[in-house]
Amino acid sequence: MPNNQHQVLNPPIRILMGPGPSNIHPRVQRAMLAPIVGHLDPYFIAIMEDTMELLRSTFQTKNNLTFPISGTGSAGMEASFCNFLEPGDVAVIGVNGLFGERMVDNAQRCGAKVIQVAAEWGQAIEPEALENALKAQRRVKLLALVHAETSTGVLQPLVEASRLAKRYEALFLVDTVTSLGGHEVAVDDWGIDICYSGTQKCLSCPPGLAPFTVNQASFDILQARTHKVKSWYLDLSLLSNYWSSSRLYHHTAPINMIYALHEALALIVEEGIEARIQRHLINGSALHAGLEAMGLTLHAQDGYRLSTLTSVRIPPGIDELRIRQRLLSEFAIEIGAGLGPLKGKIWRIGLMGHSSRAENVLFLLSSLENLLLEEGYRLEPGAGVIAAAKTLRVE
Numbered sequence: 457m458p459n460n461q462h463q464v465l466n467p468p469i470r471i472l473m474g475p476g477p478s479n480i481h482p483r484v485q486r487a488m489l490a491p492i493v494g495h496l497d498p499y500f501i502a503i504m505e506d507t508m509e510l511l512r513s514t515f516q517t518k519n520n521l522t523f524p525i526s527g528t529g530s531a532g533m534e535a536s537f538c539n540f541l542e543p544g545d546v547a548v549i550g551v552n553g554l555f556g557e558r559m560v561d562n563a564q565r566c567g568a569k570v571i572q573v574a575a576e577w578g579q580a581i582e583p584e585a586l587e588n589a590l591k592a593q594r595r596v597k598l599l600a601l602v603h604a605e606t607s608t609g610v611l612q613p614l615v616e617a618s619r620l621a622k623r624y625e626a627l628f629l630v631d632t633v634t635s636l637g638g639h640e641v642a643v644d645d646w647g648i649d650i651c652y653s654g655t656q657k658c659l660s661c662p663p664g665l666a667p668f669t670v671n672q673a674s675f676d677i678l679q680a681r682t683h684k685v686k687s688w689y690l691d692l693s694l695l696s697n698y699w700s701s702s703r704l705y706h707h708t709a710p711i712n713m714i715y716a717l718h719e720a721l722a723l724i725v726e727e728g729i730e731a732r733i734q735r736h737l738i739n740g741s742a743l744h745a746g747l748e749a750m751g752l753t754l755h756a757q758d759g760y761r762l763s764t765l766t767s768v769r770i771p772p773g774i775d776e777l778r779i780r781q782r783l784l785s786e787f788a789i790e791i792g793a794g795l796g797p798l799k800g801k802i803w804r805i806g807l808m809g810h811s812s813r814a815e816n817v818l819f820l821l822s823s824l825e826n827l828l829l830e831e832g833y834r835l836e837p838g839a840g841v842i843a844a845a846k847t848l849r850v851e
């Protein structure tokens with residue numbers, strides 16, 4: 457007999473201001489509790505159709521093949537590379553953070569030759585550097601960039617890169633895991649061929665799905681593949697048969713997660729995508745102003761800063777882990793640590809989806825100020841909150 461010594465499930469309520477997941481809206485929470493139906497039930501099929509349409513509006517695309525892949529954001533990344541790259545193909549990938557590095561790993565696992573265009577962690581990638589890499593190759597199959605580098609807080613401009621991809625006849629692949637629903641992502645207008653995201657950031661859903669879109673011209677390229685896609689689960693030709701009118705069984709869709717995504721996307725339509733982007737922008741600017749008024753230094757390149765994820769340098773003499781632990785235990789606020797070369801050097805503060813709220817900005821600034829003062833950092837009391845409040849009011 458088992459001894460019944462399990463924990464009673466009773467998770468604490470947290471203010472999620474790290475690099476993801478973000479807090480979810482109560483309506484999304486409720487949607488997950490709705491009764492389960494079969495994955496081929498006419499009711500569920502109608503929800504699938506609706507979810508695809510809502511995703512098209514969020515990605516700003518008319519792409520027919522727009523659906524959530526079962527799996528987290530990394531599944532979207534892996535699907536993008538393993539379907540479009542074959543052994544011997546050349547891929548040019550921008551690398552200025554952890555997720556660019558993960559893209560390189562994915563592309564190499566597909567047998568592609570990868571040309572990395574690197575920038576420092578915290579800087580954007582220059583179009584000239586991309587062009588030099590593209591023109592040095594005889595034929596490039598794919599150019600890939602991370603729109604919002606969650607490891608550094610950098611927003612990568614895409615329009616010029618897209619033009620370059622077209623000029624050199626490469627597919628243009630973009631990771632929008634930390635931008636979709638928080639920054640503008642205009643798939644059609646920006647000429648993005650393949651794009652994926654994740655549900656747990658600015659869409660404010662639990663983790664578990666990777667919204668994905670691809671245009672017809674790029675999808676047609678799959679038909680010309682000489683090798684079968686190595687991953688059965690992520691093979692887009694198979695998945696497209698399930699997410700189309702033929703509804704051919706592929707795998708059992710995570711029904712309640714799709715309810716959650718549907719509700720989260722409906723909330724975006726109700727708020728209006730422009731208003732939502734503006735909300736993220738205002739709250740992000742207020743956080744930036746508040747941190748700077750406290751004498752702290754923002755890490756990401758000026759002019760290329762995300763409003764959804766802010767990287768801030770840890771002041772000398774401050775124990776970064778202790779501050780994060782105290783924020784969590786004393787104020788129930790989660791923020792993130794630095795990764796890779798930025799480990800121990802920055803904190804990462806997320807303002808995504810339902811977590812992007814004026815009261816979160818002000819509470820984080822006052823809590824952080826309180827802890828920094830106690831830990832011996834000299835600052836002008838109240839300066840952070842006053843600067844943030846001013847930004848919130850003016851904007």
Ligand SMILES: Cc1ncc(COP(=O)(O)O)c(C=O)c1O
Nearest residue numbers: 528529530555604606633634654
């Ligand atoms: C930019 C970016 N790409 C990809 C991923 C991977 O997503 P997941 O952790 O949901 O697999 C993340 C996760 O933080 C991310 O921030």
